[in-house]
Amino acid sequence: MIGGIFSIHYYVSSTEYNYTSQPNAPHCTGSLDFRELRFARTMVFAIKEINNSSELLPGVTLGYQIHDSCASVPVAVKVAFQLANGIEPVFFPNQSCSKSATVHAVVGESGSTPSIAMSRILGPFAIPQVSHYATCACLSDKLQYPTFSRTIPSDYFQAAALARLVKHFGWTWIGAVRSDSDYGNNGMAAFLQAAQAEGICVEYSEAFYRTNPRAKVRRVVEVIRRSTARVIVAFVASGDMLVLLSELEGMALAPLQWIGSESWVTDREMLRFHLFAGAIGFGIPRSVIPGLRDFLLDLEPAQVSHSALLTEFWESAFDCSLGGSQTTAGQKPCDGKQNLRDLHNPYTDTSQLRVSNMVYKAVYAIAHAMQSIICTDRPNSPRHCKTSVPVEPRQVMEHLRKVNFTRNGYKVSFDANGDPVATYELVNWQVKDGHMEFVTVGHYDASAPDGQVFTMKKNITWASGQPQVPVSVCSESCPPGTRKAVQRGRPVCCYDCVPCSEGEISNATDSLDCITCSADYWSNAEKDECVPKPVEFLSFHEVLGIILTSCSLTGACMTIMVAAVFYRHRDTPIVKANNSELSFLLLFSLKLCFLCSLTFIGRPSEWSCMLRHTAFGITFVLCISCVLGKTLVVLMAFRATLPGSNVMKWFGPSQQRLSVVLFTLVQTVICTLWLILSPPFPLRNMKHYKERIILECDLGSESAFWAVLGYIGLLSILCFVLAFLARKLPDNFNEAKFITFSMLIFCAVWITFIPAYVSTPGKFTVAVEIFAILASSFGLIMCIFAPKCFIILFRPEQNTKKHMMGKMPSKSL
Template identity: 90%
Template sequence: MLWGCFAASGTGNLQRVEGTMDSVKYQEILGKNLMPSSGDFVIGGVFSIHNYVNTPENNDTSQPKAPRCTGSLDYREVRFARTMVFAIKEINNSSELLPGVTLGYQIHDSCSFVPVAVKVIFQLANGIEPVFFQNQSCSKSATVHAVVGESSSTPSIAMSRILGPFGIPLVSHFATCACLSDKLQFPTFSRTIPSDYFQAAALARLVKHFGWTWIGAVRSDSDYGNNGMAAFLQAAQAEGICVEYSEAFHKTTPHVKVQHVAEVIRKSTARVIVAFIAMGELLALLSELEGKALPPLQWIGSESWVTNREMLRFHLCAGAIGFAIPRSVIPGLPNFLLDLGPAQVSHSPLLTEFWESAFGCSLGGIQTPPGLKPCDGKQNLGDLQNPYTDTSQLRVSNMVYKAVYAIAHAMHSIICTDELHCNTSIRVQPQQVMEHLRKVNFSRNGYKVSFDANGDPVATYELVNWQVKDGHMEFVTVGHYDASAPDGQVFTMKKNITWASGQPQVPVSVCSESCPPGTRKAVQSGRPVCCYDCVPCAEGEISNATDSLDCITCSADYWSNAEKDECVPKPVEFLSFHEVLGIILTACSVTGACMSIMVAAVFYKHRDTPIVKANNSELSFLLVFSLKLCFLCSLTFIGRPSEWSCMLRHTAFGITFVLCISCVLGKTIVVLMAFRATLPGSNVMKWFGPLHQKLSILAFTLIQVLICMLWLTISPPFPNKNMKHYKEKIILECDVGSAVGFWAVLGYIGLLSILCFVLAFLARKLPDNFNEAKLITFSMLIFCAVWFTFIPAYVSSPGKFTVAVEIFAILASSFGLIVCIFVPKCFIILFWPEKNTKKHMMGKMP
């Protein structure tokens, strides 16, 4: 592209090589310096002033022609170029910065096209004259000491790769690609605008802040768009955000590609679109989307377009939000921009073209488009409303302003010994400017300027919202982002946001609705993690937050509530006096005890009657007393189990029942002995008299007492929280402690019961009037049947019903004894007294 010298020496000097091209052709290739100005030191400027490039078709029969910038002017880029001129003139008139030193400038147009940008940067570096002197050495320093530009990342990358080996610093005002922070590839690159790395992190936080987890993404198919979107997607993934689609295109791609992207947006379910895109691509996309039936879309913009007034004509972007460069004020710049007249304009090809384009008239220039009327001299820039004259929100212009001042401060530190003396004879090398540029730290108009080791400034942004006021779209600052602030203060909001289609509520953009507390997210197969089903937590598990990934298992003493969002204490279950079952059993127990007292009272009142005397009144009274204890011991099984109640209920039950069975056994033996005593020559009754009967009952009972004492000593019963049978509640029960002791007590009762039943069965055929063997047989039959069925019922009954079965067995067997043995006698005593005679008892009555 360049026929000249571009080999770098160790000191950054450029060495000219011989060329053979004539001056006219050489000038044609290099192009024109749009805004030149001489000075002691020269700063280069590169801006994307035109929107398109004219690339001629070349062949092998003629000299190749250079591409030429053409098309409409970007008025905002013209403002950037003029801002650079303003800053340089302000520095030249300053007595504090570079006093006595004049800065010059050379401003070129790259039209955001890499080949043109490369051509321009070689021209700035080499300072090519139109005439070659073949016999003269061309070793000299670069023409410019630093370059300001470019507005796009891709041309800046190409420019920086060329300037890097020569040590010429490039300070960009609008190239944000994070890749440019790599000092191994771009050692001389710096910028006054933050890197996209910080913007991507800020956008991800913004999306997360408003609860959007399902978004679409469009980007420019360039270094800016691809690197910026890659950084954003990485940050978004860390925040748990999913991307439904990510489309890339360039403004030079076929129109069918733009149509495809527009169709993807129209058919998508995401209602939020993050656009990391340059203005040219976005203009093409919005033009394609206009007029289509679209749902309300919330646009999230990067700094490249979110404050560009040319975009305000697209009402489908109303409510858009995005991070922008902070708004600033540059005193004197608005007047400087408007202070232009035909005389000044005619000295610059760029300003001439700008004037003719803005007013639609001709100044008589060589390249004036045909058909324009001559300018009459009455044109006034103050009457125009375009991006050039709009100084209400100087954002990127301030970045240009700070870039020029940063270069000036670097040069001041090289050639100036103090604030009043500077030596213009010092030969300043670009490498020196680059080294001092990294060390600058100053404030201008209230804005700090400094660079880190990567040549990046501190990342600060304004959150801008597109709001409609009085029928016009405006940029409203609603928040701030400061990467240097402490955690928790990086992102702040200060105003309400107007959302897409003027909605006051934050739009919803999720693949799946949030899972409420009590459920967990289950990812749908083959879809992103943001697409999920809400699965209710299992029993005993909870989730107390929205969108829980897992359910939490409650601790052993707790259980999940009905909503599965809180662990509540498990209900403790035991047989209580206050519940229906407890009341019924208590009533039955008290009834049985009262019945025993009534029987004892009847027997005591009629103790001298034959029927009482004939049935061994002492054993009868002892049996009635033991039955009353049996009825009352069932009450110890009701109520909240405690350490003492657990020991009492089992031991009291075992001892009272053995006492009861011993009495019945004694009565049975007495019946058998009495029958034997009626036989001639029998003296068996002397071996089983009243004293022996009492001793036998005492002996049988003491054996059970001994078993209970051993049981309580070795491993007594104790209250236990049973959590195995039911997961949702705690069964408070009495653990038997030693199973051997428990079954030994029951086994001893069963042994006595079987013995009593066998003896009573043997005596069943004795005369009815003489003994009560049949009644005892029936009672023991009931007793044994109850306790034989008790065992499987006791083992299989759950919770408090285990205790209820045990109480039922006690009451049933006790009622069986008292009803079968005593009720018939009481009936005779009370209602059939004529049978309560000695003759009748002896069987002598007909």
Template identity: 70%
Template sequence: MQVVEQNYTYMPEPLRCTGSVVSRELRFSRAMIFAIEEINNSTELLPGIRLGYQIYDSCASVPVAVHVAFQLSSGLDPVFYTGDNCSQSGMVMAVVGESGSTPSISMSRIIGPFNIPQVSHFATCACLSDKEQYPSFFRTIPSDQFQADALAKLVKHFGWTWIGAVRSDSDYGNNGMASFLAAARREGICVEYSEAFYRTNPRSRIQRVADVIRRSTAMVVVAFTSPGEMRILLEELSLEPSPPRQWIGSEAWVTDPDMLRFSFCAGAIGFGIEQSVIPGLRDFLLDLSPSKVAASPLLTEFWEDVFNCRLRKSAASNESVCDGTEDIETIKTPYTDTSQLRITNMVYKAVYATAHAIHNAVCQERKSTTQCDKFTRIESEEVLIQFKKVHFSQNGYDVSFDANGDPVATYELVNWQKTESGNIELVTVGNYDASLPVGREFRINRNLTWVEGSTQVPVSVCSDSCPPGTRKVLQKGKPICCYDCLPCPEGEISNATDSPDCFLCLKEFWPNAERDTCLPKPVEFLSFNEVLGIILAAFSVGGACLAIITAVVFYRHRTSPIVRANNSELSFLLLFSLTLCFLCSLTFIGAPSEWSCMLRHTAFGITFVLCMSCVLGKTIVVLMAFRATLPGSNVMKWFGPPQQRMTVVSFTFIQVIICTIWLVLNPPFPMKNLTTYKERIILECALGSAVGFWAVLGYIGLLAVFCFVLAVLARKLPDNFNEAKLITFSMLIFCAVWITFIPAYVSSPGKFTVAVEIFAILASSFGLILCIFAPKCFIILFKPEKNTKKHLMNKNQSWDK
């Protein structure tokens, strides 16, 4: 189209088109003529009525399209026919066109107020579905709203979340891209850049768009452009090597055969209108004789451009004159290519839709025949009303319009694939049907070829997916598709890819090493199966055996002076209590239960008090025995065997009462300790009442201190007859062990608390048996010469001499 600057000093010249004929558009116009001739020869559709037509070339220019629209709406015709051929000359019933959205919008605004129906075969802008603005507009091609939704689902299907976008700076490109971006946003897709350009922009503008594509990190580029803009952009990109890009195309350019020459776009995918077969069309297109061509200025221009010759000799041209041997069948152009009739079928359906609307307005069904009155005067408004009711089937395709003037949206998914010869061909690999339920509209039934001939789906993401065990943290100032993957905090997991948050495991569960699942926490307690438990159990059993062996030795030598002199009855009772003390530590090993928790503390408390009572009784007897040797003293009658037994029973009974109160009011119980260690459960016995526990322990300590004080008082009595010195040492060890036990018990974590308690029991028990009984057993077994009454009565000798 030639653009002329006007200075408003003279009338502007008529608009003229420049450039060569677009052979694809020529095929569209010839398909319209073919459809009209089919209808005029039909005996079922508009019988007896012939449709007339007039074809205008808008040159894809809005001013030319507007000029034509005004001419059609005014009905200005240079010739007025009065014959039988036309009911009313100059009366336009409908307009088929335009091929572009922007010219269609301009035309619809002009002819719409005159109620002239307009049906387009290629105007896809979603804006044209607005019946308030475009009440008389219909189309046989689906709205871009459906295509935009389909493209967004396609991008999401292949996992692309980081894309670039380019569009025509026109109604088609701007509205189509706006619909796509809204759908992409709903699908969680981010756009790195969105560039708009038009074919009339300066080359610097086109270069800037090409540079943006080259510098971008997005592998996928979605292009919502018309063929004219796309051709210019791809030509610019072909001038300088560019990183490989996966092109996703809108229907307007991705199915244009002329675009297939850009080999670096191999692997491009997009949606195309469904293919169709129109019987007889190819023969009609190829039926061009020089006489037919010469009768049409448009065909003449096409013929001369294709064969590079002139039908008529011109003095101003050096081109040769066509000699009549030219054969259109030998020429490969979009005009002759009927292998993939897509938009051509939309033209075909648009003409038939117009014919059906006129048929319904002027024809009536009478019995088995159809009567049409060709002299009936009809207004375009009547045809417009019938357009809304059109519903027919042609060549296996249903044609109808919804309330917005749109057809049912169905697309083919097409892929640019290289053949063995190196050429690129358009291959249908799937389809999309918007009328199907959600989630089932989209289907791929063939393998796709991707950019650079790859069979692997290219990756186009701003950030790699965050694996389970991590969470997404958005990068500041960037789209939501750009993020960092941070490991889940301690105690939390994420079990899904790209999880925005981590969540805590339940109290009794803990994350695995990968932090993608919660596993039951291992339950920990002092077990007989672990080394520490085995060692402590061995010492416990060993101590009990040592006490029994000592008792056996004492029993076998019960008549010996050293056994009789050291209160054999209390000694046997003490050895029995020490055996129980050693064995009670076994109750602390193993999984705590309700009964074991109550048994371990009460058994410990009672056996140790019994032990301390025996030691205390022996210490008192030693003290009183020496006092009884004083003249006039009869104190020993108060500390004979019955009194000794009563003392032991009384002291032990007090501890029994304390334990009973503890067990009745708030006894120990098994519990799962979830606080000491986060990653594991400590199975332990809770004290129930801390007062009860410390009362039991305090009572033992009180007896131990009392015993220690008495033993200290008796330490200077004659050695050979006195075991107070040995008791003093044993009490020193006992008190030292239990004094250090308190801080160790409080600070020890988990099962080591139990181990500390067992160690204190065993250490104090071993201290008692070794300090009190070991020297005596040594004399009995290895120094029998000292185990005599004479030696014991000798005050000048000690046991260790």
């Protein structure tokens, strides 16, 4: 005997307890669920098919008891007790309770919550229960439900499949509704966990039950209407979904993309709601059961009248009464011409047998378990079954987990938790020729290798007939060059797009963090790519470099021109009077000063870095040494005119040359030690500017650099003081006053140079140094040599010995 429990009705009569009389037993009310009736009739068909088979349980007849649970826990518990103990209304205390159960196995229930209640009753009696439609993942716990098995996959797999489906289409902001039952609550909990792992956010998660007050269902509808999510995942039982859709129908809603669980997404009762056009969801694979349609439709009024349930179905389907003259209000008597083949309802629709096949496989699984108990296979002989062997439910339960067979091309087996392999069809609700149809557009197979678990084979029609995938996100995707910043107090899917900082990039959409570019690279303007940092140095090709180069070459040419004028007029008094030898040496050193500024321009190299500072230091000391020598000559010459003075013999040409050599030698020693101990070297400076690289010459030893400048400054100050003292010596052409002006300019330039050099960044540091060199060099040549050249070229009458001796009045310049 096999028991069957189905939710053929969805409501149970309410009973008033007055505690004065025995309450009536609860009974089912409400409209008949034709689909559930088809499930029950499929069980009958499978049992009759097995009884007529010579291969399966030969000589053994299976019986059945089918009950309606009304999808109610109290009724399901009552039926479970009846299947376990019998239906005797009276209990006799002197009888033993150790007798066997009235059934060897149970098929059902359709809902998870009634199945849980039944399993807790049937479990202690070791009666195996095989459900065709209870998908709650909690039922896989064999510690709590040791005798429970099912032919439909667990919601654990469906939840993972739904989360992967949502992620596949890029929906990160969804709404969720569920049945307030074990099926809905456990299924939605598994989905939310899988969705969180996929980075999907849920705007709301609402629960309701079909028996809830209408106000609560309306509140759920209002949440859906006000939400911004355009995709809704509904883990709802089909009976509950009908209640929700009845409230949603007729409301002005924005197009919503419904994602359904297998409970309702393949229920043809829902097809009348055009609100669901474009809905998608995972359903049990469609199947074919040969002979089932004929069995379902081969019902005659005489056969129907023997069953109260079939009578109710017949009268409801044809809107007539089988009671003859005793008709109910508004019903005419059935005239016997009614034919089920003329009807189109969920009972007669066998085009997409999905859950019906689960019932079919459940019955066959129980039959195979029984056969493994009482039948033995012998080689070269027909199967032999011992019909006299008593079969206990516990034995059926033990052998049920081991079954492994194929029926009508569908494999049946169970794992250690009593679950089958999870396979689903992706079903899309499409309107064709004005009618809604279920169209299979993809498959999901949890046992397939990675990358092949989810496959698509057809295009999907979306909500409102849109050809493109709907968009449902809390925030638009962040483009490359930005990163996601979560909004305070909101889910992680709600974020702001914050531009990457300087030196950081994001080269992908929806980047969580920006990537810092390596040391030699910097972010471009769009912040989506690291590009090489521009290298900066004072180049010959830029405007500033061209100007400074021109000034340097101009100064060098000017020096050569002055030297040419002096050489041509070397025998004139003004050239002789100003120590022509030191003048030519000074012009030579000035030329070197002008040219050494060119070493500061261009890409720094190891040799240019060592040359630029040492050449500058030595040439400038040579220059100042010549000026200092000329100043001393002026002072000594005045002393030599005093009576009894013999000072000029101590500062003749040899001494002048020696002084220049000695002064220059000191600077040469300093520069040599600098180059030996810690020479300047080229450096890629990336500290001052983050966005570019400055090529510069590191001083190596800053002490040596400031020693070079300090020595030049010391000689300059000494020269300035001596020239200042000699500025008013009696002479028509006193060179000391010009040297004073030149040293004043020289010192002013270099005193100004120090803070400018320290504070100026990058290539402008080099420009400041070149400017100081050129300015001081031009100051020297203009103050010392310009007046002489003017007299030589334009006032030759003053270029006489008498005039130089002060014996002729001078004219103002």
